[in-house]
């Protein structure tokens with residue numbers, strides 16, 4: 001082998017080795033429970049429709065728990081419903097062609113009725129619960145009307161769609 005050819009072979013091997021160490025030797029990203037970049041958000045964030053589907057489930061469970069006088073479960077489901085609304089404000093402050101921001105719309109339609117439902121649950125007062133629950137439902141529908149999604153009509157469930165959960169205390 002001539003000196004020039006030997007040098008060429010060495011440099012090819014060197015390039016191959018450094019490429020291999022680049023691909024295999026890159027440290028793995030540290031585990032994190034935080035969303036870091038816009039791309040990751042776009043990849044992992046549930047859309048508003050998905051969060052609403054969760055809200056629909058909580059709303060139904062809340063009705064069933066309240067009807068059964070299961071105040072602990074009702075308090076829990078209301079807390080979850082509130083967290084869902086917080087997520088909407090955090091992750092979907094604006095949506096499609098809706099003119100007002102959801103940051104304003106969510107409290108506008110949910111704050112007062114959710115607070116009176118909270119009080120009714122604390123007081124374990126069935127009549128107050130029913131009135132406040134209907135006001136929460138009316139808030140859901142008023143916001144759907146205001147955002148031109150009025151064809152999504154929320155109602156109180158007549159019976160449980162959850163065969164694997166007990167609602168009686």
Ligand code: HEC
Pocket residue numbers: 048049050052053055056059081095096102105106109110136137139140141143144147149152154
């Ligand atoms: C801030 C206004 C607002 C409030 C308050 C609100 N919604 Fe919605 N909801 C929307 C919008 C906007 C959509 C349409 C989202 C989309 O584009 O997919 C929607 C969609 C839905 C859907 C359809 C989801 C699907 O994909 O089938 C359901 C069910 C729903 N909401 C339930 C509820 C319930 C239950 C409540 C009250 C506990 C509620 N929403 C409160 C604005 C609201």
